[in-house]
Structures are given as C-alpha cells and as structure tokens.
Amino acid sequence: MKTKSRIASIVKANSLDFSITGLQTFDLSVLNLATDLEFQLPTNVRLGHLVEKIVSELIKSSTNYKVLYENIQIIEDTKTIGEIDFIIEDENTKQLIHMELAYKFYLFDPSISHKPINNWIGPNRNDSLKEKLEKLKTKQFPLLYANCTRSTFDTIAIDEVSQALCLLVSLFIPYQYKGSFSPIYQKAIKGxxxxxxxxxxxxxxxxxxxxxxxxxxxxxxxxxxxxxxxxxxxxxxxxxxxxxxxxxxxxxxxxxxxxxxxxxx
Incomplete structure (x- = not known):
C-alpha cells in the first residue's frame, strides 16, 4: 500500500455535513497542511484505526490545530463504557473540540424507505448511516458529560468544549440508478x-x-x-x-x- 496515496485519500475524502447529520461538522479541509505530507503508518491495524491514525497525524501536522487527547477510554467501576476519539484545540481561538471520527462505506437501497437518510446501509446490510448517527447522538457525544469523563479530563472545563463530527463517507448507488441526490450526497458518490x-x-x-x-x-x-x-x-x-x-x-x-x-x- 502506497503511504502517500493512503494519506491523500483521507485528506480528499468527502464528509457529510450538518444538513444531513444534524451534528456540527469538523471538515479536514480546515486544517492548514503542508502539501505532499508523508508519515509512518501502522501496518497491523484495521481500517478504522488506520484512518484514526492518519487523521491524528494530519491534525498534529497542521499549523492551526493540535491534539490534546485521542482514543481515551472512559471507565466506570472498572468497566469501559465508551471512548472519546479526540479532544483537539483550535490554536487561534483556543476553543477545545470533542471530535468523533468515522470512515464509512454506504450503499443506497431505495427499497427501504422514501427518506434517503434511511436508505444508506453497509455493504453487508449490517449497519446503516441512520444507526450510526443515532449512536453518535445518544451515546458517543453525551459520553463527554458523564461524571467519569469529567474526572478523566479533570484539567479541562468540559462545559466549554464544543463537539463536532468528522464523518468521511464513500457512497455507492445501484447500477444504472436514475434517481437524484442532494449535492452533499452526490459529491460523495464513488461508484x-x-x-x-x-x-x-x-x-x-x-x-x-x-x-x-x-x-x-x-x-x-x-x-x-x-x-x-x-x-x-x-x-x-x-x-x-x-x-x-x-x-x-x-x-x-x-x-x-x-x-x-x-x-x-
């Protein structure tokens, strides 16, 4: 696997914005990055962790954001109840952001519903965009405000931390499908x-x-x-x-x- 190509694919990946997710968006295009970036990538990790590593290195390589915490497990009574992907800081405003990251491949099945948001499913039909957003809204983002999270990040004023989603997607539609999509979906359709x-x-x-x-x-x-x-x-x-x-x-x-x-x- 070509390292530069893998990194470039993440930098260029399309993200779904607030108009679809209902969540504040962190778009990687806001990072001030040098061109032709290259850094070491882990070889023995799954795709999701590989993308997390790349995004982490991109933020660290930028001149306008920095990573304060990443992949922090939240533990309550010796049991892990979740994980915070990133706490990052805007170097200009000093605003702290709890950022959740996802890298997803969804296929459009028009037979599911008349609402497009319901029709994006995983290639093997065992996950969906709707379920992912529901989990983010009801579990992953609220986790920041749990008491055990506050004690984990005891040097941070949790109530002043904003939250944003970086949802990178590649979308696929049925062969010869003639339906139309909103521009946010359309630009992410890869095949x-x-x-x-x-x-x-x-x-x-x-x-x-x-x-x-x-x-x-x-x-x-x-x-x-x-x-x-x-x-x-x-x-x-x-x-x-x-x-x-x-x-x-x-x-x-x-x-x-x-x-x-x-x-x-």
Missing amino acids: YYLNMETFVSLDNSAKNYYIPSKKEWGMDPSENENWTDFNGIEKHITTCINEKQAPLIWQKHKDSYLEFFIVWW
Whole structure:
C-alpha cells in the first residue's frame, strides 16, 4: 500500500455535513497542511484505526490545530463504557473540540424507505448511516458529560468544549440508478453496486480488475499497478458471495477506472 496515496485519500475524502447529520461538522479541509505530507503508518491495524491514525497525524501536522487527547477510554467501576476519539484545540481561538471520527462505506437501497437518510446501509446490510448517527447522538457525544469523563479530563472545563463530527463517507448507488441526490450526497458518490450475474454480463476482455484489501478501500484505483482479468478474481468473488461478504472491485478499462461493490443480497 502506497503511504502517500493512503494519506491523500483521507485528506480528499468527502464528509457529510450538518444538513444531513444534524451534528456540527469538523471538515479536514480546515486544517492548514503542508502539501505532499508523508508519515509512518501502522501496518497491523484495521481500517478504522488506520484512518484514526492518519487523521491524528494530519491534525498534529497542521499549523492551526493540535491534539490534546485521542482514543481515551472512559471507565466506570472498572468497566469501559465508551471512548472519546479526540479532544483537539483550535490554536487561534483556543476553543477545545470533542471530535468523533468515522470512515464509512454506504450503499443506497431505495427499497427501504422514501427518506434517503434511511436508505444508506453497509455493504453487508449490517449497519446503516441512520444507526450510526443515532449512536453518535445518544451515546458517543453525551459520553463527554458523564461524571467519569469529567474526572478523566479533570484539567479541562468540559462545559466549554464544543463537539463536532468528522464523518468521511464513500457512497455507492445501484447500477444504472436514475434517481437524484442532494449535492452533499452526490459529491460523495464513488461508484455503484450490482450482483454477480450483472457483473459477469458486463465483463469483456478489455477490462482488468483488482480486489483491494479492506485497508485500501477509499484509495484512488488509478494509482493501482496490479491488475488481472476476470478469471483472476472470479474464485475470490464467489467465495465472498457464498460467505455473504460484498467485495469492493476496482476496474480498469483503457484509461478509465471504476469502483463498485458486488453484493450477495
């Protein structure tokens, strides 16, 4: 995995704002950063922790924000009741911000509801945007005001800390879907999803593919150098589908690149 490409993918990632989340937004574009940043990335962590590490290093590398605390477990009666992702400080205003971070891939299933907010689900249908926002509003953000949190951050005036969400998303819509989306959703749409049968029908010898590992999700397919034909990925996809895991596929066709999920449902 190319470190610079992985970092760049997070810097450029689209975030959902207040108009959709109902929560104050922390957008990474507010960070004053040097161009061409590079720093060491951990290799043995899951995607979510990798992104947390990158965002942490971005804030530390900026000239206008600093990290005061990160990944602080909140413990009550020897039991961990939650975790505070970040407490950061705006160097100019000295405002402290409790920032929660999430890096998500959601697929739009128009059959769920007539309200778009309800229709964004995880690739394997086991999580959703609506559930994530509900958890943030009812659990993760209120955690700041718990008594055990106050005692953990006893040098901070908790009631003066603002709160913001950095929700980085890559969105995928049904293949050949004709519906329209608000601009905030639209700019975050990275590709589409389809079933195996449709994928097979669209394949031809001019197309090459790559199945990115989970830690590569969200990176730019055009920077990938390893490609294979359909035969090189068919077995892997079949295994995923049988295990009810929707793989992400990158496709190269001449000079164009696509990314899409193949779903089992």
